[in-house]
Amino acid sequence: MSDKPAPAAPQQSRASAKKELPEHFRGYKHVWVFVELERGEVHPVSWELLGAGRKLADQLNVDLAAVVLGSPGDATRKAVNESFFYGADLAYLVEDSILGDYRNEPYSKAVTQLVNTHKPEILLLGATTLGRDLAGSVATTLLTGLTADCTELAVDADGSLAATRPTFGGSLLCTIYTLNYRPQMATVRPRQLPTPVRDETRTGRVIEFKADLDEDTIITKLLKFIPDRESAKSNLAFADVVVAGGLGLQSAENYQLVRNLATVLGAEFGGSRPLVQKGWISSDRQIGQTGKSIRPKLYIAAGISGAIQHRVGVEGADCIVAINTDKNAPIFDFAHIGIVTDAIRLLPALTEAFRKRLSPENADRLAG
Amino acid sequence: MKILVCIKQVPDSAQIRVHPVTNTIMRQGVPTIINPYDLFSLEEALKLRDKFGGEVTTLTMGPPMAADALRKTMAIGADRAILLTDRFFAGADTLATTYALAQAINKIQKTWGALDLVFTGKQTIDGDTAQVGPGVAKRLGLLQLTYVSKIVEADEEKREVVIERRAEGGTQVLKTKMPCLIAMLEGTNEVRRGSISDSLRAARADIITWSAKDAEIEDLTKCGLKGSPTIVKKVFAPPVRTDRAAFVEPGKNAGDSADVLIEAIFKRHPALEDDMTKLASGF
Numbered sequence: 001m002s003d004k005p006a007p008a009a010p011q012q013s014r015a016s017a018k019k020e021l022p023e024h025f026r027g028y029k030h031v032w033v034f035v036e037l038e039r040g041e042v043h044p045v046s047w048e049l050l051g052a053g054r055k056l057a058d059q060l061n062v063d064l065a066a067v068v069l070g071s072p073g074d075a076t077r078k079a080v081n082e083s084f085f086y087g088a089d090l091a092y093l094v095e096d097s098i099l100g101d102y103r104n105e106p107y108s109k110a111v112t113q114l115v116n117t118h119k120p121e122i123l124l125l126g127a128t129t130l131g132r133d134l135a136g137s138v139a140t141t142l143l144t145g146l147t148a149d150c151t152e153l154a155v156d157a158d159g160s161l162a163a164t165r166p167t168f169g170g171s172l173l174c175t176i177y178t179l180n181y182r183p184q185m186a187t188v189r190p191r192q193l194p195t196p197v198r199d200e201t202r203t204g205r206v207i208e209f210k211a212d213l214d215e216d217t218i219i220t221k222l223l224k225f226i227p228d229r230e231s232a233k234s235n236l237a238f239a240d241v242v243v244a245g246g247l248g249l250q251s252a253e254n255y256q257l258v259r260n261l262a263t264v265l266g267a268e269f270g271g272s273r274p275l276v277q278k279g280w281i282s283s284d285r286q287i288g289q290t291g292k293s294i295r296p297k298l299y300i301a302a303g304i305s306g307a308i309q310h311r312v313g314v315e316g317a318d319c320i321v322a323i324n325t326d327k328n329a330p331i332f333d334f335a336h337i338g339i340v341t342d343a344i345r346l347l348p349a350l351t352e353a354f355r356k357r358l359s360p361e362n363a364d365r366l367a368g
Numbered sequence: 369m370k371i372l373v374c375i376k377q378v379p380d381s382a383q384i385r386v387h388p389v390t391n392t393i394m395r396q397g398v399p400t401i402i403n404p405y406d407l408f409s410l411e412e413a414l415k416l417r418d419k420f421g422g423e424v425t426t427l428t429m430g431p432p433m434a435a436d437a438l439r440k441t442m443a444i445g446a447d448r449a450i451l452l453t454d455r456f457f458a459g460a461d462t463l464a465t466t467y468a469l470a471q472a473i474n475k476i477q478k479t480w481g482a483l484d485l486v487f488t489g490k491q492t493i494d495g496d497t498a499q500v501g502p503g504v505a506k507r508l509g510l511l512q513l514t515y516v517s518k519i520v521e522a523d524e525e526k527r528e529v530v531i532e533r534r535a536e537g538g539t540q541v542l543k544t545k546m547p548c549l550i551a552m553l554e555g556t557n558e559v560r561r562g563s564i565s566d567s568l569r570a571a572r573a574d575i576i577t578w579s580a581k582d583a584e585i586e587d588l589t590k591c592g593l594k595g596s597p598t599i600v601k602k603v604f605a606p607p608v609r610t611d612r613a614a615f616v617e618p619g620k621n622a623g624d625s626a627d628v629l630i631e632a633i634f635k636r637h638p639a640l641e642d643d644m645t646k647l648a649s650g651f
Contacts, residue, residue: 264648333613353630
């Protein structure tokens with residue numbers, strides 16, 4: 001990177017440094033989305049990113065490209081076609097048997113080589129275990145900026161990526177720019193963004209890329225993959241109905257009231273961060289910035305005050321119902337329906353009322 | 369086995385308050401803690417040291433007060449602690465942070481010998497990026513193992529490490545070579561309290577404090593705000609929706625309240641009743 005100019009002296013407003021994009025970065029064009037293909041399945045966050053990437057590309061008047069890595073075969077080719085259905089104009093396809101299972105070394109090498117060859121201005125990845133493992137390696141190799149766990153992506157007036165994410169432990173939001181380096185990289189957590197409409201009539205160009213990879217030079221080997229038991233999987237992020245509890249429940253025992261309602265509704269259950277810290281629920285049930293983002297049709301928040309870090313994880317819900325004794329709790333600022341009452345007393349009654357209302361007899365009546 | 373654990377002193381996020389008018393963080397009086405995720409990595413490092421012998425060094429970059437967090441790591445059982453502190457590091461984003469840390473780690477290796485393992489936390493609770501570990505690994509050319517749920521085997525002779533790693537939909541069992549960087553998943557071990565003798569030793573110990581110069585950092589333009597490709601343009605509270613929640617008046621008992629609440633939900637979203645009836649009956 002000897003051709004990199006010396007960084008400008010710190011200024012009062014560093015935003016004014018924006019016009020000084022170094023010459024060698026000016027050719028970087030187009031928006032890329034890394035399509036996360038693991039064990040034959042594409043992680044749905046990739047489609048969400050293509051939806052966001054489509055808007056950025058349209059505003060910038062550039063192409064949206066999907067980056068698909070995988071072993072040669074149907075699953076990889078299918079991922080390419082699906083990327084077109086979800087909005088990509090073209091796909092960079094890196095097929096290699098070395099890329100069958102995710103490993104940091106070959107994946108970061110392949111993505112870095114692809115970026116250095118085809119030069120995107122924006123590169124988006126999912127903030128998943130795979131995406132976070134990969135993004136840090138790629139950004140560090142490229143010596144560019146990376147904004148992790150964004151909740152919103154936009155293009156500002158002069159074409160820079162404005163990436164917004166929670167900061168200070170989720171108590172405020174901040175907007176971050178990568179001004180003088182390319183690509184501008186960002187990760188977004190699953191379910192933070194809506195899934196775009198899938199259009200099977202869409203198609204696109206495939207650009208095959210041969211990455212310089214050699215299994216003999218890759219030190220880390222996958223010995224085994226142990227799939228999760230079906231019963232152990234939490235469907236929290238993708239559930240249609242979610243019930244969650246917060247500190248307003250007052251005790252670990254009272255959390256059972258949340259589970260009871262969830263059982264009657266056929267819903268998933270979760271909780272706010274303090275409940276995980278207190279050990280009332282496991283961390284995979286945490287909803288919010290450091291837990292899971294959710295986009296259910298109905299979200300019932302019982303005894304949750306609604307800190308920003310929780311808010312950013314649930315704002316995609318169609319209907320947010322808040323139960324809290326404090327009428328000034330921030331959750332009422334973004335809930336759609338609120339009731340000022342004690343969740344500990346309301347939840348059992350709500351469970352019983354829903355049980356009656358949603359009983360199979362009523363189902364027959366509705367079907368008739 | 370020579371092991372390094374990178375830690376960070378963070379504000380106890382449960383106690384952070386935002387000033388309602390100025391939207392600034394009210395830091396005063398907020399207690400600091402060792403980033404909770406780092407403790408699982410520290411414990412794993414201590415377990416390996418106890419088994420194989422050797423030493424555990426802890427490292428942090430931060431203001432002088434971060435020495436408190438390092439002292440705590442020694443009370444838990446670390447053998448040595450190093451604080452990297454200098455005004456040049458202020459305002460660093462993840463890329464600039466990994467540069468300074470990697471340079472300091474090189475200096476540590478020059479001073480006390482080559483490291484076998486470097487640990488970091490999965491992420492911090494203040495930045496939440498999970499990117500510093502991978503960045504440090506890349507800068508040092510270390511193999512990288514994140515979201516590790518179990519160290520199955522560490523063979524000092526063969527220089528091999530076998531671990532279990534949390535992946536989407538399952539667990540990867542990976543074999544790699546030392547030296548490598550490991551970020552443990554939370555809840556994967558029981559963090560020790562530390563012995564009384566460790567507490568006494570920690571209370572008396574010198575925390576080794578390095579400036580950028582002491583750490584032999586070559587290029588100060590790669591540190592701190594100067595070395596950060598990202599720029600925070602604005603910090604703000606999310607806009608309050610103009611329409612606050614539609615409040616439902618509680619009834620005279622919980623049963624009545626439940627009924628009016630359900631009515632309000634289905635009135636607002638009529639399609640929900642059909643969907644939920646199906647869901648409730650297990651469709």
